[in-house]
Amino acid sequence: MYAILCHPGHNRVYFEESKNFVLNELSIAAGRMSVKIQNIRLQNIAGIQYLIFEADEDLTAQDLKLLSQLSFIFALFKYDTHFFIPIELSAFGYVDQNISKILKYTGKTNEIFTRLLINIAVFSSDFSMTDTLKLLDPIAGKGTTLFEGLVCNYDVYGIEIGEKVVTEAYNFLKKFLEKEKYKHTVKLEKISGKNRLFTAHRYNITISKTKDAVKSKECREFEIISGNSFYANQLYKKNYFNFIVGDLPYGIQHSSVTNEKQSQFTRNPKELLISCLPVWKDLLIKNGIIVLSWNTFVLSRKELVKIFEDNGFDVFSGENYVFEHRVDQAINRDIIAAKKK
Numbered sequence: 001m002y003a004i005l006c007h008p009g010h011n012r013v014y015f016e017e018s019k020n021f022v023l024n025e026l027s028i029a030a031g032r033m034s035v036k037i038q039n040i041r042l043q044n045i046a047g048i049q050y051l052i053f054e055a056d057e058d059l060t061a062q063d064l065k066l067l068s069q070l071s072f073i074f075a076l077f078k079y080d081t082h083f084f085i086p087i088e089l090s091a092f093g094y095v096d097q098n099i100s101k102i103l104k105y106t107g108k109t110n111e112i113f114t115r116l117l118i119n120i121a122v123f124s125s126d127f128s129m130t131d132t133l134k135l136l137d138p139i140a141g142k143g144t145t146l147f148e149g150l151v152c153n154y155d156v157y158g159i160e161i162g163e164k165v166v167t168e169a170y171n172f173l174k175k176f177l178e179k180e181k182y183k184h185t186v187k188l189e190k191i192s193g194k195n196r197l198f199t200a201h202r203y204n205i206t207i208s209k210t211k212d213a214v215k216s217k218e219c220r221e222f223e224i225i226s227g228n229s230f231y232a233n234q235l236y237k238k239n240y241f242n243f244i245v246g247d248l249p250y251g252i253q254h255s256s257v258t259n260e261k262q263s264q265f266t267r268n269p270k271e272l273l274i275s276c277l278p279v280w281k282d283l284l285i286k287n288g289i290i291v292l293s294w295n296t297f298v299l300s301r302k303e304l305v306k307i308f309e310d311n312g313f314d315v316f317s318g319e320n321y322v323f324e325h326r327v328d329q330a331i332n333r334d335i336i337a338a339k340k341k
Helices: 009-030 061-068 111-123 144-151 163-180 211-215 229-235 269-283 301-310
Strands: 002-006 037-045 048-055 073-079 084-087 134-137 155-160 183-192 199-208 220-226 241-247 284-295 313-315 325-328 331-340
Touching: 002 009, 002 037, 009 037, 009 048, 009 111, 009 325, 048 073, 061 073, 111 144, 111 241, 111 284, 111 331, 134 144, 144 155, 144 220, 144 241, 155 163, 155 229, 163 183, 163 199, 163 220, 183 211, 199 211, 199 229, 229 269, 241 269, 269 284, 269 301, 301 313, 301 331
Parallel strands: 134 155, 134 241, 155 220, 241 284
Antiparallel strands: 002 048, 002 073, 037 048, 073 084, 183 199, 199 220, 284 331, 313 331, 325 331
16 A cells, blocks of 8 residues: 655645545546556544555556656655555656745745646646646746646746736746756747737747756747737647646636737636637647636536537546635636547
């Protein structure tokens, strides 16, 4: 048997629902593991709660890498009824895992929840974790999804309407890379749509850990565009991304532009999706995964599922995909995951 000690911050994000969430996330991840795991359960041992599971054989290096990416994991043990044997987790993080915690601002999505969104997308997919995977957040804000995706060793791209927000995210990462002495190159570009229908600014950083990595082109891409997500399929090639992950506007704090007039804002996630989901779908490769969170107080799951299905997505269902939880008085948050047909 194996036992996982959950990160103490996990309970502060989800409260009582955290118990179900760790079960769900590991259950989804189990489908990607090389060994079969079963009897996933929570168990109280000497007053401490652990996530317990059984495996047919010893976990492989690839399995340990996958488990190390879980949003809630703090420590892993091999366990019998008398002994805990610590198992070292895989060295994890293309960049320092603390990067998402450093940049603080009002309305920021918690980095533990953001990692959960990314993991649901990755673990629900058929893509190999050894491939170079591309992730897009089309409602990127100041880039928490991008930073977490970069930690997970993905190429990350974002679109955000607010230019000030985008420049802050870009400047933050640039200073971080300089301080931590990562090799990186910067490319800034102004983009215009056909007949000047829109304008956008592209901020691209190519990141490498060492000089040798630069020579062998072992690098990661970070890119964020200040522009309207309605034009995403003119900013990127079709069939380009493995995953789309984002935190939809809650109808409270966040705003997004959904039409051709970049001056018009909406906080309604339904308007945003009806306008942009067909565009985002174009950007996903076949069997690509989209995972979004939203506020059920302003849009019901039934309505949301219909929007996705009408746009040619298969929505994941079942008890492993139940992540509804109360954030505050005005926000009851849930997650939807779907695959492009």
